[in-house]
Amino acid sequence: MNKRLSLFTRCLILFLLVWLFLRFFIGGVWSVPLPASVIAMYVVLILLAILVHVSVEDDRFREFLRPIKETLIDDDKKIRRIALGTLIPLVLLGFTFSKVSTKADPPAALRTAHPAPPAELKYGDKVIGLTQEVENPFRHLEKDDKEAFKAHAENGRRVYYQNCFYCHGDDLDGEGHFAHGLNPLPANFQDPGIIPNFQESFFFWRISKGGPGLPPAATPWDSAMPVWEDHLTEEEIWDVIIFLSEYTGYKPRTFGEADH
Amino acid sequence: MRCISADSKNRLYFYLGLLVIYAVLAIAPAFAQQDATDVDYRPFPKIGSRSAAWIAAQLHLLFGSFILGVPMFAVVIEFVGMRTKDKRYDKMAQEFIKLCMGAFSTTALLGGVLVFVLIWCYPQVMNRLTGIFGPTMIFYVILFFGETFTLYLYSYGWDRMQGAVSKMWHLFLGVLLNVFGTAIMFVSNAWLTYQTSPAIMGPDHKPIALHDEETGEFIGTLWQAVNNYTWMPVNIHRLIGNIAFGGAIVGAYSAFRFLVAKTKEDRAHYDWMGYTGNFIALCGLIPLPFAGYWLGREIYMFNNTMGINMMGSLFSWLFIIQAVMIGVLFIGANYYLWSGMTRIKGGEIYARYRPYMIAIIVLCVAIWMTPRTLIMSPKEMAAMGGTNHPLVGFFGLMTAKNTAVNIIILATFLSFLFYRRSGKAPTVGWRKIGNISIAAVLGLAVAAIIAIGLAGFKVESDFRVNVLTPVQVLIALAVMIAVTVTDLVMYRKAMRSNDINWGQMTDRSQYVLILLAITFTSLMGLMGYARSGLRENWHIFGVMPDTSPDAFTPLLGDAVNVIAVIMVIFFALVGFIFWIGLWGDKKKAERATVTAEVGVGDD
Known part of the structure; x- marks a missing residue:
């Protein structure tokens, strides 16, 4: 047929x-x-x-x-x-x-991608400046003093492996030992949509204020991120941000005109 | 037609009157309680100030967009009619302007309602804005008078100004009407964009505030307030959007007339008119994503927090809905073009490409609407091993979306090219080389756009935003221009089958035209909510906080409900205005028939 x-x-x-x-x-x-x-x-x-x-x-x-x-x-x-x-x-x-039917699993959630930072960037109660304008104070060393910049990146590496890798993983891919006990899973810095999309001041804010510092808009936010300003110095936070970018090869976002 | 008896009519008036009295009694006490003259806010009864201002503003904007968009293409069509000496174009342009006339007074009326609502509900905000923008408001009134009288002259003078010289003057009036209309929009855009971005662009795109940091006092000039950070991007975005929206509404009107047409001639006429409306909507739709991207970029540059709120946080799901809507628009517009080819003898040869075109467009739409953060349960997230899928997670990034939208635009352009070629055969000797060149250029362009998109995952954001994305856009635009020019030359002396069977369209294609108008309207409503909501709890961002009980950002679900109500009101009003026009035309036609019959009898 x-x-x-x-x-x-x-x-x-x-x-x-x-x-x-x-x-x-x-x-x-x-x-x-x-x-x-x-x-x-x-x-x-x-x-x-x-x-x-x-x-x-x-x-x-x-x-x-x-x-x-x-x-x-x-x-x-x-x-x-x-x-x-x-x-x-x-x-x-x-x-x-x-x-x-009743299920043991929680339902699917409509999460928003990224929280918006506050207008002012703070470390504890100290105002650093406007989030949009604050730059990593050690970033300029990348051009001006390569050795000093490398030292900051090394310090960032130390800070990361002492504090962050348990959740964010030894390859910065969000696959740390504790990762699968958390919901949502920790950020994967190897993802091209994370580091290149945000300024360094954004990362400073997320690290320093952690989950409790997330904004009321677009709640509920879920984050197990600790308030690292209680444990790290301002310099250590900037250093760890340099390390994130150096290790992954992704440059954080800037808002100048491209000069390439 | 069924007649309504005088008794039924009286009963209807009685109940309507009763309804009005109930409405007045229901809201009057709320107004009576607010007799203070120095208050910051007065609550709008029942629905609240935010919803009242929102509904009035959005309705005003929808009508405004229509009456600003329609004259732009009406004057072009009139010009085409004059050059080709084809009276059909002239008639169609006149019909467009008739629609515009009907909507004009409603736009003004809604503008009045908006001003009253704002003055009533937000007196201090209006006081502040008037203090800065007072002179522009006088200018606005002058422009409004100019637009009104030009429109009257343009519309009522249409039949009288048909001579060779007077037609030129008539066209000049059309251009003048557009100048007034565009200027009006630019002026009012200054007020609302200032509320969103009260700063000017400094060196390196850095925003320079127009207010004293301590006191919040305005320290800029009027021109700086007008030429604020997002003024020009909004102007351009709205200008193009008006053309697309005007075309879509005209398309929907024609579709409705097509569906209810009793004669072949009417079906043919409204089919042609619907095609023109869709063509105009497409012409606006193609550059619209580029203009939107520019606006989005400027919002990011003005305030990073606002940008992240827009695309990554508070309003991010709204943009997924927007992506779905834009997908519907492109698929719908292509569907209509493909349907149109079936009425052209010779169009069938392009049907074999259709499945591939559908596949390309749908694949790109899938990328375009995939969210960055997927909707998933914790179990699914655990199975995926993270919040982003290792494969489709890339679709959520802007570089993938920009690549997809550029290819959708090129595919839509190709659909139009096939439509234009249907029923024609080129006679030039180099037609084979011409076709191969066009195919090669389009193929290379798509390959280049994809390559640039892939590179976008690796480079710094600044480079992607400022270099790669504009290059993608330029490639798409340059290819469209180059191919259009080549095609025009190639088909200039083409053999034509002259067999476009106007009126032989499926009813489904007409419903698609109506769907396009509805989608455009809801899209404008959604984006209106986003543009205004981005200020969050500020009347003037960062300067004048909103301390009223309405100072909250509505949830997306609530916002969609309000937008749905706005859409129902808008289409009810538009339907009524168009019906009035139809009714008047019918009476005129009946009178003309009677006169003709009497004339014949006298002979």
Whole structure:
């Protein structure tokens, strides 16, 4: 038998293949599992793409709808009708049950990506300056005195491995010993979206004030980050920021005109 | 048509009157309690001052955008009609201006409502703004008079000014109308952008405050307050946005007229008008992300905290919704173009590219709308090994998004190119080389945009923001210009099938036009909330705090509810205005028919 599959069936197969690709290939073979929300978003897009493709031309759209109409109307499709009439409510029932049944896991959360720093940067009660304008006081040494800069980076390394690596990991990738006991997981500084997106003053604020210093806007924030200004000096915090950037190779954001 | 009896009509008026009395009685006590003249705030009854000002401002802005956008392309279409001597263009431009006339008085009315609400609810804020911007407000009034009378002359003089010389004067009036309209927008933009960024741009883009740090007193000049940090980016963004929005509303109007049309001629006319509206909306939509990116960059440069609040914190999910909406706009616009090719004989040869185009656009939209921080349960997060997915986590970064949006724009441009070519065959000898060159240029451009996007993950942010992203944009723009020019030359003496079956469009394509208008409107509502909300609890950012009970930033869910109410009111008002126009036209047509019949009888 060499009967060509209907357009509807082909679209259905494509849809299922994409879902399988996202769920098991990307989220398994190739990489780590994707959250359900992302799979849902991509699957809806694929559905939209299929509908766009089949509905632009009238003939194609009629061809796409034909099996649906036949299933609903034709006398010889009674068994298919009964099967679908039973299956669809069961699927919906299962879906509803999965959503309303009590689970031990906390639900998915709508986290915001990054907190916004306050206008003034402080160490304890001491005002350092405007967050936007404060620069790392040792950054200029990178050009002016390379040895001194290296010493600050080394000091930063010491501070990091004495205090930070337990959570943020020995490769600065957020994979520290304590990391998986925390929610959310500690920042991964190897991610290109972390260091290059923020000024050094931002990191100073996050390190010095920790989780308790997060802003009221866009709450609730979850962070297990300690208030490091209680344990580290101002210089140690700036040094550890230099180390983060030196180790990963990512430069923190600046707001001057590019001179490259 | 069913007639309403006099009795039913009286009953209707009675109930309407009763409703008005109830409404007045319900809110009157709240107004009566507030008779003080030196208060900082007066609460707006029932819905609160914030919502009242918000609804009035957004409605005013939506109508304003429409009446500023429409004349821009009406005058261009009129010019095209004059040059080509094709009366259809002239008629269409006139029809656009008729729509504009209907919406003009409503815009002014809503502007009045907004001013009253602001003076009533926020007297001290208005006092402060008037103190700084007083002279510009007088200028605004003068411009408004100028715009009003120019619009009257332009609209009512349309039929009279059809002679060779008078047509030129008429076109001049159209240009003048746009000058007045744009100037009005620029002036009012100064007031609101000053509230967001009360500083000027200093050397190295550093903001220089216009207020005394201790007292908060204004120490700048009027021009500095006008030319504040975000004034020009907002001006440009709105200018382009108005064109896109105007085109989309005109498209939706045409779609509605198409769907209810009784004759073939009407269907053909409104199909053509809808196509033009969509084309104009596309012309605005393509550069809009670039203008938006510039505005976003300037907000970051003005205040880093505000920038992070916008894209990474408080309003970050709003931008994911925005990304979804923009995705809908591009997919919808492409859908309409592809549908349009089905009515052109010869358009079918491009249908084979459609699945690939859909795949490219949908893939890019997927990247464009993937959030930086994914929605996930702690269990999913643990399974992923972090808050960012090692693969799709990259899609959340701006370099990936900019790459995706540039490719979407090029794909949309290609759709339009196919549409333009449908039913035509080039006759030039170098057509094969021309086609290969165009394909090569587009392919190379996409490859370059992707390469630059990948480099964006590695370089410093400054370099990415100031160099790589603009280069991506320039490549996309340059390629579009170069390909358009080549294509125009190549198809100048093309053989045409002359077989565009105007009116033979699917109803689905018309609903897409309506969807585009709704999406544009909701997008403007959402972005209005973002632009205003970015100030958080400040009337004037960092200078004049908002100490009223309404000094909170509404949750996204609440904001969306208010925006939904605004949209319902807007479309109800627009529907009413368009219906009035339709009703008047129908009566005129009936009278013309009767006159013609009487005339025939006399003969």
